[in-house]
Amino acid sequence: MRPFLYKFFHRSTKDKTEGGLIKIPADITKWPISWKTTEYKKIPFFDPIKLSDNFNTELFNLLQKRSSDRKSLPDNFVTLEKISKILKCACGEIKRKDGTIHRTAPSGGARYSVELYLILFKNIEELESGVYHYELQTHSLELVERRSFSSDDILSYQSDKWAVGGFGMICLASVFDRATRKYGSRGYRYILLEAGHIGQNILLSGVENGLTFIPNGSSSDIRVEGLLKLDGSSESLVYTISF
Ligand SMILES: Cc1cc2nc3c(=O)[nH]c(=O)nc-3n(C[C@H](O)[C@H](O)[C@H](O)COP(=O)(O)O)c2cc1C
Secondary structure, three states, X not given: XXXXXXXXXXXXXXXXXXXXXXXXXXXXXXXXXXXXXXXXXXXXXXXXXXXXXXXXXXXXXXXXXOOOOHHHXXXXXXOHHHHHHHHHHHHOEEEOOOOOEEEOOOOHHHOOOEEEEEEXXXXXXXXXXXEEEEEOOOOEEEEEEEOOOOHHHHHHHEXXXXXXXXXXXXXXXXXXXXXXXXHOHHHHHHHHHHHHHHHHHHHHHHHHOOOOOEEEOOEOHXXXXXXXOOOOOOEEEEEEEEO
């Protein structure tokens, strides 16, 4: 295996402190203003051309409703039918009119490097709490491990207290080699972009199904990879979304 650049970057950033370089106080009042300010770029040389924003489309309505509303998480009414729709919309396979197959999310070079896992903290109908892999070809869930989760367990896999009241997490992991064998480390960028597309599909499909999904960067990657039974190298966690 070649010593690709991305491997070093991905491995190093599993540590949220970047070797002690990054220190984010838990107390938000201790954060500098620059961490809380939304910045805008403006080009001052010409008068801007004002655009209309008076429209009412299905997509825009979904986008307007999407919110990382942590308080609404315990109110999520999750069913197996909703999970099925959300996973299909996330990155499920679709047959085109000409019979060829593609997916709901784009992928650089159609390398499809991202795999989806469902971690359930609670039972959902006949689906017992535990860890599942989304098998796209047959649109099925494969059991990785049946298990229960205490609040402390949940906090050991991710550090956001609001997520403890939720139903679980959708985890996006990547089999890097599918893209990097063709594109090298640039393929790593494509993989993260693919994960972003899938993530947005999950959030919007959540809104459509009355469920709040919240991106969660607080995961303890190595622990979550252990839970998903990944070696963390050939296949590794790239994104977690709580619900
Ligand atoms: C990659 C990514 C990671 C995030 N990680 C966290 C997180 O760890 N904890 C959290 O409370 N919110 C997290 N968020 C949610 C953001 O805080 C939220 O999107 C932002 O405040 C804007 O609010 P909105 O989503 O309601 O528009 C994350 C969002 C993204 C895109």
